Amino acid sequence: MHLFFIIIADILQVIIFSITIFQFIISLAGYKKGKEDTEVKHSPEKSFAILVAAHNEEKVIAPLLDNLNNLDYPKELYEVFVICDNCTDRTAQISIEHGVHAMERFDDVQKGKGFAVEWMLNQLWKRERQFDAVVIFDADNLVSGNFLHEMNNKLLNGYRVIQGYVETKNPYDSWVTLSYAISYWFMNKMWQQARQNWGMPNTLAGTGMCFDSDLLKEMGWNATSLTEDVEFTARCVLKGIYPTWANDAIIYDEKPITLRSSFRQRVRWIRGHTECAMRYMKPLLSHAVRTRNFSEFDAALYLFQPIRFLFVAAVWVMTYLQLGTPLYTHFPFLKIVPDWAWIALNIALFLQFPLVMLLEKRPLKSYWGLILFPVFQFSWFPITLIGVFTSKNKAWHHTVHTRSIRFEDMKE
Known part of the structure; x- marks a missing residue:
């Protein structure tokens, strides 16, 4: 012994x-500095379908829709689709008021973001207008004005799956949100930037993701676990398709304020990671x-x-x-x-x-x-x-967002 x-x-x-x-x-x-400064810059050419995953987000979605309607990119080259997934509030009505597509989905069995995105993509492929690429955001996000420009450059430089820089929208709300912020600052620099510099696959982060439409049609979405981003990353790498990273395309994501809500969110992440x-x-x-x-x-x-x-x-x-x-x-x-x-x-x-x-x-x-x-x-x-x-528990629990934060509210 x-x-x-x-x-x-x-x-x-x-x-x-x-x-x-x-x-x-x-x-x-x-x-080390990333590749962005050495990559070829392109004029706007690619068209984008922007998908916003939303479940009862009436309190936070308006600032994002205002934000997306005013991106620094030709308006004729992108459209916004809000996936109103099992919504029982005014999410769909607010979306319509902002002049974007409100795509309502009701399904009591296949719940969660992964299923909602898969449903939306099937609806998208049936439409008369087809787009060169698909971008996915969460309803509580804000986005840098140059986001689509950066994705346009990456796509025209030959990349097919791109992840933007995930920033924390509310870092100073509590010690928990500041801990999230420190974690993401570290991940962006020492994980994403590092792997891009090594020529290794980057990892998708659930929001601020951009996909070549033809690739999505070839592979299918089929990412319906609790961590659909992890699942799709794995499928891409197995096919020899390495996701890349766009340092200058910034997504501001709201983080849970209390340790209890953070605990619940991260348990869901671990369950999804374990399944994948x-x-x-x-x-x-x-x-x-x-x-x-x-x-x-x-x-x-x-x-x-x-x-x-x-x-x-x-x-x-x-x-x-x-x-x-x-x-x-x-x-x-x-x-x-x-x-x-x-x-x-x-x-x-x-x-x-x-x-x-x-x-x-x-x-x-x-x-x-x-x-x-x-x-x-x-x-x-x-x-x-x-x-x-508890990885066999695949129940999807919504993270409640309550703060309607705009860019002018984010002062360090």
Whole structure:
């Protein structure tokens, strides 16, 4: 039993340390500037169908529709369609008042954004006018005026699936929203930007996504899990289609204010990630091994996103066990990774967050969020356990949005 314990402990140390170092090295490319400045710029040419997923969003949808109606892009090259999914409020009426298409859908069985988008795409393909590309937003979003210009450039430069820069619309509403903001600043810089610089697949984020219409018709949507963005990303990578990232196309997304509502949202994410991992992780990993493709290996790791949070938590736990308990005093041969390496890794992981905030030129008040940010990170541990062990619960729960925020309200 002692020998078995030693072997397991040493294996865990090596795995946790190695994969964390691998992810850390990949993230270093995020410090380098992206490709946007070197890519060819194009005049407006592509036409867009903008889909807005909405379920009882009468309190927040008007600012987005005003925003979309005034994008810096030729009006004749895009149309807005609001998917009024099982709405029982004034979402459809407000959409009509703003001069956009209100597409009402009622289905008590196939609930959720994935099913709503699939239904809308089928309606879209039946229409007389066809569009070059489809863009998807959530009803609580706001969008930078240049968004379609950036997507037009990406499409004309040969990309078929593009993810925009996800920003937090309400970062200073609470310590929870500020923790979300810090997480997304990190993800944009050290995950999305880094992988774009490495030439690896980027990951879709559920909103601010752009798809080539022909690709959607070829593949079909078929992404109806609780995390439709993760599912579609996996399907793309398996087909050798790498989503890319548009740093200058910004989506402002409202985040939950309370820890309770955040907990509920993130449990849903983990359930969706777990379902997608069970379906796509094995084929991605096996194909990555056969082709020796690091990009697909990395995509497989992201597919089960809880791994990333569990590994960060595991690094902290391993460091505490090694430095703060007598366990390793009695069993020195368990120290397969030396003390200094665990200390250095912890420091490097934490310093990434304030460094990203510095590079992104975030205001001084945002640094206060670093005090409670570890609490937010640690909360992923119980969330992950609950999400994994209840992954068969596929009930879709709507995140309630209540603040009607406009661009002029977002002052740092």
